[in-house]
Amino acid sequence: MRKVLDPFSLGMWAMILLVITITATLGVWFNTERRNSNPDRRQSFWQTKNPQRRRKSAYVRLALDSFLQKGNFFCGASVEHDPNANLASKILAFGFGFFILITVSAYVANLAAFLTRSEFQSVTTVNEAIRKGYTLCAHPVVENELRSQLPNAKFFFHENGKEFIGMLKDYDDKKCEALVIGWEDTSTDIDFLSMLCERSLVFTDSVLAEISMGFPIRPSLSAGFSYWMYYGQKFEDINIPNLKEKYSPTEALDSQCVIQLSELSLQSADEYAMITVQNMYFPLVFFAVCALIGIILQCIYAFSSNRRSLIGRVSQLDLTTTGTTARKDRFLMRRRSRMKSRDGTQDDGRFRDSRIEATEE
Structure with missing residues (x-):
């Protein structure tokens, strides 16, 4: 309804x-x-x-x-x-x-x-998944961080060493109902994103854990590298997120494939505007x-x-007077008729005609 x-x-x-x-x-x-x-x-x-x-x-x-x-x-x-x-x-x-x-x-x-x-038939936040008792598939490398951040959650950590592809296999085998996958690790993998689209999976905005990342570099080059990274971000607007957005690997995906929940909600808001x-x-x-x-x-x-x-209204007094006069005329004619009957006078046709005319008047 x-x-x-x-x-x-x-x-x-x-x-x-x-x-x-x-x-x-x-x-x-x-x-x-x-x-x-x-x-x-x-x-x-x-x-x-x-x-x-x-x-x-x-x-x-x-x-x-x-x-x-x-x-x-x-x-x-x-x-x-x-x-x-x-x-x-x-x-x-x-x-x-x-x-x-x-x-x-x-x-x-x-x-x-x-x-x-088509409305979502699954959960869209990690808290809702935990409340409903969902099992979350995750990578064993981040096991300690996830258990410390979400002690009440049920996890299934992949153990066959097949990385994220193996986690999708565990999902297909019904070992879990949701996946805990790093966006930075998979956002540039077109094949993996296509596999997510085939299973109608999207990345949510829920952040379960943040892990600091660094570049493997020689100590003698670290100071100069840090300076140029700061210079590029401060004056040239060059940083890793902007470069990834410029690369935009999602353009190679099918136009019907949406891998982020925020983009799907935005499209729904435009298409289903009241x-x-x-x-x-x-x-x-x-x-x-x-x-x-x-x-x-x-x-x-x-x-x-x-x-x-108001202009065409007739006085009620005039109507009353006219009606009274007509009644008097009829009364007089009836009285004359009675007097004729007492005197023995024949009631001829002329008298009846005159009586009718007087009554009509």
Whole structure:
């Protein structure tokens, strides 16, 4: 599961949830002013004749429903297409769609590298190897130094006199799980480094022992040799590490062969870099601009709608007076009908017609 989440950083995942939440909230607000004949349940709720009955729980349900809907659109790399939506909703959908396009494309492109990444199945430090009880293959020349530095470690010292090649043979024979090999002794041996690559072995940064080395030289030449070594290192930047780096025997190895753990970690850091919020700066700004434009248009539309409703409003007092007058007219006509019945007058068709007309008025 971790590999699925690795292409994006934690901040980027939080930003995605924030964008979906903002889109869902604005979508609920933008749809409150819609006036169409779509029989959808949510739209019919907004078209009720008595808006005072809307409850906060209904808004929460609508917001949750909109959040899940926008989340489904994001996972499906699509956006809602509603031809009856207002301009603010369409602009918001345009910005959200562009954000989805860039985000999903970046995620898919980065996911393949993370799914195929091979993680270390072994230890990377000597302390971890000792804690797990690994046996370490080492050269018998440095036995005293190693046992004094690491008294709790388990060692297997090669005894057949085959030097480092023999230690690799012991490793192949499962006599040990790790090797203690001097970097200065093997860093220029191309054949030995190739054998390490074949076994997927790398040099770590753990230093188990340091042994001083000297040049075999005549006593009469030692003073002059020391002077020129100091002069070359001080003024000409000439020393053994720089000369070894200039020689660079690792260039003759296969390009896929990495013999140092530090280089492997550096390559992994470059190849498996997570996408952060800074990398998605432009899509986020584009979405924010579209959302801001939609909010401005929605505010303008709401202001103009309220202004038109105030201008065209009819007085409730006038409606009450008109209704009262109509009721009086009907009452008078009914009273006349009763008086005619008491006098024995026939209720002819003309009277019925006039009664109907008066009632309609």
